Amino acid sequence: MDNKNSISKIKEAIARSNEVLDALADLYKVFADATRVKILVALTQSEMCVGDISEFLEITQSAVSHQLRVLKTGGLVKSRRDGKTIVYSLADAHVRTMIDCGMQHLTE
Amino acid sequence: MDNKNSISKIKEAIARSNEVLDALADLYKVFADATRVKILVALTQSEMCVGDISEFLEITQSAVSHQLRVLKTGGLVKSRRDGKTIVYSLADAHVRTMIDCGMQHLTE
């Protein structure tokens, strides 16, 4: 059957891009947490240090620090030291695009 | 301080859109699994029944069914009955856009 044939073509295509699709899921995983999303959205407005984020999200400094590590490992934020504090900001413009893309889906 | 002031402005903005940001994280959650991503990408090529998906992903029919429910609850796929089988397809064009957006981030 023709349908059968095209399904197996798709199967091959998926198998070929298996690693990419795993990476794609991993990328979405980084966005898939309310705390991280709020951190990212906040960083679209201004760079911030850990203490500021902790304060305005009203969660412990440790929790923020752990989540920032996830975001940094995922390549979504970068950091620089400024005296005693460490200032976080979005890694690049793509992050903003990803958020906008999701928001657009929500608001249809 | 001016920085202090702008941080508290951002805090208010985040608090105001709290529910939206929770929903945004929930949306990303639906994409945040390799099995679901592969199902979605497959569906960008052609609508498919559960058995086809199960076969080409080489996972049990039950697992596929469970994941399709997550995708459907999340509003990413829709289904229609065709005789004995149930055919799944992408819910709308936004899904494709979300995937493209993620892919673009990966391939920079």
Place this chain on the structure above:
DNA sequence: ATAACATATGAACATTTATTCATATTTTCA
């Protein structure tokens, strides 16, 4: 009606994940 087929569902289990607590590290300033 009943057998066969396709899909859905619920319970159980293992794995992952987010947070907290305690503590380590690094920098500033007295």
Place this chain on the structure above:
DNA sequence: TGAAAATATGAATAAATGTTCATATGTTAT
């Protein structure tokens, strides 16, 4: 140098998640 401040890290715990197994539901064809 030593105390204080800001951040990072590791272990522990609770909650969420994905898969499998067994079984239920719904559809077709005999």
